[in-house]
Amino acid sequence: MPQSLEQILEGRRSQPHQLIEVLQDLQREKGFVSKEDMSTVSRTLGVPVMEVYRVASFYRAFRLKPAGRIVLTMCMGTACHVRQAHLLLDQVMAETGIKADEVSTDGLLSFESVNCLGACAMGPIVKENEVYHHHMTPAKLRRLIRMIRLREYGGK
Numbered sequence: 001m002p003q004s005l006e007q008i009l010e011g012r013r014s015q016p017h018q019l020i021e022v023l024q025d026l027q028r029e030k031g032f033v034s035k036e037d038m039s040t041v042s043r044t045l046g047v048p049v050m051e052v053y054r055v056a057s058f059y060r061a062f063r064l065k066p067a068g069r070i071v072l073t074m075c076m077g078t079a080c081h082v083r084q085a086h087l088l089l090d091q092v093m094a095e096t097g098i099k100a101d102e103v104s105t106d107g108l109l110s111f112e113s114v115n116c117l118g119a120c121a122m123g124p125i126v127k128e129n130e131v132y133h134h135h136m137t138p139a140k141l142r143r144l145i146r147m148i149r150l151r152e153y154g155g156k
């Protein structure tokens with residue numbers, strides 16, 4: 001069962017050095033760090049709310065709004081870029097009708113771009129939650145998105 005914010009903050013009152021750990025716990029449990037939670041974290045740890053926001057918005061590990069149930073992480077690093085990864089961004093936007101960090105209206109999909117996923121030799125890489133897809137092309141990405149929808153909704 002996911003931990004509540006109160007459980008995450010338990011035993012950490014007035015401990016500003018716990019900020020990153022608390023944000024990591026929040027990200028893991030809720031999938032993002034909301035403005036309301038930042039205020040509560042600020043009051044509880046005794047860290048100015050601007051500092052909480054600065055840390056949460058600086059690290060890509062933290063999301064500031066909810067993501068889709070399936071997050072496609074698109075690598076735009078140099079090795080993937082020279083293999084036409086930018087075409088994958090066009091493809092994902094065309095297939096989903098959303099832009100980076102937006103969520104599809106059904107809550108299923110969102111996507112984000114990163115600078116390297118650590119598998120440069122097999123790029124372009126697209127990660128579907130924790131699953132890596134390598135040597136991606138626009139056609140493979142289109143099939144992947146259709147397969148995700150089919151898996152999630154069946155024939156509906």
Ligand code: FES
Nearest residue numbers: 075077080117119
């Ligand atoms: S640049 Fe894409 S995996 Fe490293």
